[in-house]
Amino acid sequence: xxxxxxxxxxxxxxxxxxxxxxxxxxxxxxxxxxxxxxxxxxxxxxxxxxxxxxxxxxxxxxxxxxxxxxxxxxxxxxxxxxxxxxxxxxxxxxxxxxxxxxxxxxxxxxxxxxxxxxxxxxxxxxxxxxxxxxxxxxxxxxxxxxxxxxxxx
Numbered sequence: 001x002x003x004x005x006x007x008x009x010x011x012x013x014x015x016x017x018x019x020x021x022x023x024x025x026x027x028x029x030x031x032x033x034x035x036x037x038x039x040x041x042x043x044x045x046x047x048x049x050x051x052x053x054x055x056x057x058x059x060x061x062x063x064x065x066x067x068x069x070x071x072x073x074x075x076x077x078x079x080x081x082x083x084x085x086x087x088x089x090x091x092x093x094x095x096x097x098x099x100x101x102x103x104x105x106x107x108x109x110x111x112x113x114x115x116x117x118x119x120x121x122x123x124x125x126x127x128x129x130x131x132x133x134x135x136x137x138x139x140x141x142x143x144x145x146x147x148x149x150x151x152x153x
Contacts, residue, residue, distance in 0.1 A: 005029070007036035008126075010118025011049035013058060023114070023139065024052055025122035026130040035085070042067035043089040045115060046074070048130070050096045063104040066112040071104055117143045 007028035013021045026048055028036055046065060053060045065071055072078040073090045074097060082090055097104070109116070121140045122130065133139045 004124075006123040007032055007041050008119040008121070008123025009041050009045035009048060010115040010120075010122060011045050011052065012114050012118065013049065013053055013060065020133075020136055021058065022052060022056060023118060023133040023143075024048065024130055025118040025126060025133075025140070027122045027126040027128050029123065030128045032085075039067060039069045039082075039086050040089065041119065042070045043073075043086060043093065045119065046070060047089055047093050047096070050093065052132070054096070059101070061102060063102060064107045064111065065104065066107055066109045068106055071106050074104060114143060 009026040009028055010024065012023040015021050026044065028041060028044055031044075032040060042065065046063070049063075050060070052058075069078070070090070073082050073086070074093050081087065118140075121142055125140065
């Protein structure tokens with residue numbers, strides 16, 4: 001949210017049937033008080049989703065995201081080097097990402113609306129840090145879960 005100088009990230013992990021396993025909203029405003037662009041927020045969402053999965057002993061086989069820039073950098077397919085701040089986050093992701101047992105794919109923004117709403121919630125309603133959600137009832141009311149299969153970040 002450039003107008004208010006606020007940043008957030010959101011992720012959702014679902015099982016193979018598309019049911020919520022765990023979701024999270026992050027406020028990135030304090031982490032990046034001077035500058036946070038979309039690629040940095042998207043990379044933070046992916047990184048935090050992978051960390052969350054590891055903390056909960058979950059193995060994520062398929063990662064879906066709507067940031068071509070982040071996915072290309074993670075897969076080493078980008079023609080341009082990432083700027084230093086983004087590069088640091090990408091390096092952390094690559095250290096957690098297993099190319100042999102995990103797949104990462106690009107989806108359109110419409111397929112990523114739950115994570116997007118979690119990111120907005122994190123940027124506007126959390127005073128810092130993050131919030132973890134383990135049931136549909138725990139999710140903020142602005143985050144409508146529908147029957148569509150949503151990506152991790």
